[in-house]
Amino acid sequence: MSDLSAARIRHSTLCSEIEHHNRLYYRQDSPSISDYEYDQLMQELLALESKFSELSSANSPSQRVGSLPLDEFSQITHEKPMLSLSNGFTDDDIREFDRRLHKELGQPDERLFNYVAEPKLDGLAVSIYYQDGVLKHAATRGDGKVGEDITQNVKTIRSVPLRLPEGAPERLEVRGEIFISHAGFEALNKTQASLEKKLFVNPRNAAAGSLRQLDSKITASRPLDIFVYSLGVISDDDFATTHSQTLDKLAELGFPICPLLEKVVGSEGCLDYFTRISKIRSDLDYEIDGIVYKLDRLDWQQSVGFIAKAPRWALAHKFPAQEKSTVVTNIDVQVGRTGAITPVARLAPLFVGGVTVSNVTLHNQSEIQRLGIRIGDTVIVRRAGDVIPQIVAVNLEKRPPDSVEYQFPTRCPECGSEVAIQGEGIIARCSGGLSCGAQVKQAIKHFVSRKAMDIDGMGDKIVDILVDQKLIKNVADLYSLSVDQVVELEGFAEKSALNLISSIEGSKQAELSRLLYALGIPQVGESTAEQLANTFGNLDSLGRANIDALESLPDIGPIVAENIVRFFADQNNQSVIQTLLDSGVEYRRIDVDELPDPESLPLNGKTVVLTGTLQSLSRSDAKKRLQALGAKVAGSVSKKTDLVVVGADAGSKALKAQELGIEMIDEVELISLLDA
Ligand code: D41
Numbered sequence: 261m262s263d264l265s266a267a268r269i270r271h272s273t274l275c276s277e278i279e280h281h282n283r284l285y286y287r288q289d290s291p292s293i294s295d296y297e298y299d300q301l302m303q304e305l306l307a308l309e310s311k312f313s314e315l316s317s318a319n320s321p322s323q324r325v326g327s328l329p330l331d332e333f334s335q336i337t338h339e340k341p342m343l344s345l346s347n348g349f350t351d352d353d354i355r356e357f358d359r360r361l362h363k364e365l366g367q368p369d370e371r372l373f374n375y376v377a378e379p380k381l382d383g384l385a386v387s388i389y390y391q392d393g394v395l396k397h398a399a400t401r402g403d404g405k406v407g408e409d410i411t412q413n414v415k416t417i418r419s420v421p422l423r424l425p426e427g428a429p430e431r432l433e434v435r436g437e438i439f440i441s442h443a444g445f446e447a448l449n450k451t452q453a454s455l456e457k458k459l460f461v462n463p464r465n466a467a468a469g470s471l472r473q474l475d476s477k478i479t480a481s482r483p484l485d486i487f488v489y490s491l492g493v494i495s496d497d498d499f500a501t502t503h504s505q506t507l508d509k510l511a512e513l514g515f516p517i518c519p520l521l522e523k524v525v526g527s528e529g530c531l532d533y534f535t536r537i538s539k540i541r542s543d544l545d546y547e548i549d550g551i552v553y554k555l556d557r558l559d560w561q562q563s564v565g566f567i568a569k570a571p572r573w574a575l576a577h578k579f580p581a582q583e584k585s586t587v588v589t590n591i592d593v594q595v596g597r598t599g600a601i602t603p604v605a606r607l608a609p610l611f612v613g614g615v616t617v618s619n620v621t622l623h624n625q626s627e628i629q630r631l632g633i634r635i636g637d638t639v640i641v642r643r644a645g646d647v648i649p650q651i652v653a654v655n656l657e658k659r660p661p662d663s664v665e666y667q668f669p670t671r672c673p674e675c676g677s678e679v680a681i682q683g684e685g686i687i688a689r690c691s692g693g694l695s696c697g698a699q700v701k702q703a704i705k706h707f708v709s710r711k712a713m714d715i716d717g718m719g720d721k722i723v724d725i726l727v728d729q730k731l732i733k734n735v736a737d738l739y740s741l742s743v744d745q746v747v748e749l750e751g752f753a754e755k756s757a758l759n760l761i762s763s764i765e766g767s768k769q770a771e772l773s774r775l776l777y778a779l780g781i782p783q784v785g786e787s788t789a790e791q792l793a794n795t796f797g798n799l800d801s802l803g804r805a806n807i808d809a810l811e812s813l814p815d816i817g818p819i820v821a822e823n824i825v826r827f828f829a830d831q832n833n834q835s836v837i838q839t840l841l842d843s844g845v846e847y848r849r850i851d852v853d854e855l856p857d858p859e860s861l862p863l864n865g866k867t868v869v870l871t872g873t874l875q876s877l878s879r880s881d882a883k884k885r886l887q888a889l890g891a892k893v894a895g896s897v898s899k900k901t902d903l904v905v906v907g908a909d910a911g912s913k914a915l916k917a918q919e920l921g922i923e924m925i926d927e928v929e930l931i932s933l934l935d936a
Contacts, residue, residue, distance in 0.1 A: 374555075377522050421514040424513050638655040674699075873909050
């Protein structure tokens with residue numbers, strides 16, 4: 261026998277053996293050999309393939325160790341879009357989901373539907389495509405239409421089959437969630453620490469960071485795993501008739517399926533499953549953030565279809581916010597852009613809702629009183645989804661004898677000016693104005709920010725340095741900075757200094773609404789600034805406007821009107837504005853008589869709410885365009901709402917709109933409304 265034939269036989273044995281151990285390790289959780297022995301097999305395989313290059317192939321287990329680094333990820337268009345999930349939060353949301361399906365399908369309520377219930381993993385959605393039983397490519401979800409090609413990285417995940425058994429459909433795309441287990445996460449962070457590398461904040465971030473590696477050898481060293489939850493493209497029309505059957509068949513083909521998945525009956529079956537999994541959630545070795553219910557019958561799935569990128573036949577039932585307790589080690593205050601003084605609780609770090617929390621805002625003095633919180637107290641911290649963490653209660657039983665009552669400062673910790681209290685302890689403000697270093701810095705950071713003057717390259721650190729070194733003391737001073745001054749600063753070279761100065765120059769041509777927003781008048785946000793620009797047309801007219809004229813505008817109340825008048829009456833502000841204009845900052849004056857009469861606009865007087873994610877335009881663009889048609893865009897659904905735009909992953913707002921019988925449209929309908 262030739263060397264090559266002998267090698268071929270050994271190669272084939274090694275391949276089967278390695279894949280067998282992969283399955284034992286990842287699917288059955290019962291490895292029969294040590295990591296060391298596994299590595300020996302892999303080394304032998306690699307050695308064979310390097311000696312006989314004809315033996316290596318795209319589906320050899322040697323791919324599991326990664327291949328040459330890429331320069332960038334290329335894009336993959338999903339043949340079928342990757343949909344997202346609608347959310348529900350309460351038991352009634354689930355019952356309503358079930359009722360709606362009965363209605364849509366014209367089925368009597370007595371006829372209970374079968375659902376598949378499964379944990380909702382907090383990982384990353386991927387699509388993996390097999391042609392003739394061989395893994396061809398894998399992609400991230402991306403925006404649902406186009407994702408990134410992460411084939412090399414996905415091949416390194418040992419529980420992902422590289423080759424399917426005989427009889428697999430010719431074309432098969434599976435979709436699933438890639439994640440890192442708690443155990444894997446702990447081990448990974450231990451390794452990171454020993455290499456003096458940055459630790460990952462949670463398993464999801466670790467999984468995301470690992471998948472986004474251009475060097476798949478790094479990905480190969482990360483403990484990634486996968487559960488497959490649905491089909492994408494398939495060449496075999498008769499593969500299955502129910503979702504549960506689909507998953508059984510995928511399991512037979514060697515795909516890892518979440519072992520907790522169950523077929524349940526009716527909405528009460530769903531809710532019972534939810535209760536059971538909630539109880540064991542903290543014992544699971546992976547992070548989950550809810551339960552997904554899917555209508556089992558595929559023909560029914562087909563007939564109810566989807567709305568705004570999410571199937572109507574599936575619902576993600578999110579777990580309620582997570583709460584944990586910790587100790588308040590201190591309370592101090594932060595000084596904001598307009599001098600607002602906000603108390604912040606410093607906490608003994610705790611891991612809640614997937615992140616480490618060590619600071620929590622206490623909002624204002626009356627919130628501290630309401631909670632009755634003292635330094636040294638044990639408090640309960642809640643974090644719901646992506647919402648900022650908050651303290652919900654103090655555990656008085658654990659109050660130590662030496663707890664300290666918090667004294668709200670009477671002087672600004674930054675500049676020593678007196679603190680003025682407005683509105684029954686709701687707002688505390690440093691009275692130092694632009695003589696307060698903290699306010700100056702914040703005001704400049706706001707001025708240069710993206711939605712304001714958008715000065716690229718002017719990060720927070722640079723502003724701090726410029727103010728600390730006394731090169732600037734207000735926003736107008738930015739325009740007299742020179743390359744020579746900037747190049748002297750730490751971290752700058754000739755080129756970067758030139759770039760910064762040229763972005764400052766580039767910001768001189770501004771829209772009036774942006775300039776107004778940039779000035780940082782208290783409580784004048786983007787939309788108020790826009791309204792002011794369109795009503796007054798230029799800074800002079802606005803500066804002369806009195807309280808009555810301002811209050812007559814739809815969104816401006818007495819407090820904002822007073823803030824505006826006060827801002828323009830201030831000598832210091834006037835001189836800053838004058839200096840800005842003298843330095844060449846220009847805005848296009850708006851001829852207010854040319855603007856369309858609001859009465860003539862198609863959405864005049866209508867209140868619209870946007871919810872969920874839009875795919876083809878950003879939420880802020882959608883808002884602007886709706887406003888241009890005369891609509892008022894509100895943040896929450898109420899009886900006053902006229903129309904709700906439902907994007908992907910829409911949650912409680914869409915449900916509320918449905919309850920109130922408010923008209924709802926999806927993204928496609930929105931676009932045709934905007935284009936009409
Ligand atoms: O565990 C999950 N994260 C999960 C995500 C799951 N168990 N099932 C899912 N099912 C779908 C549909 C119904 C659209 C096939 C999903 C997702 N989608 C999903 N994940 C990320 C976006 C959508």
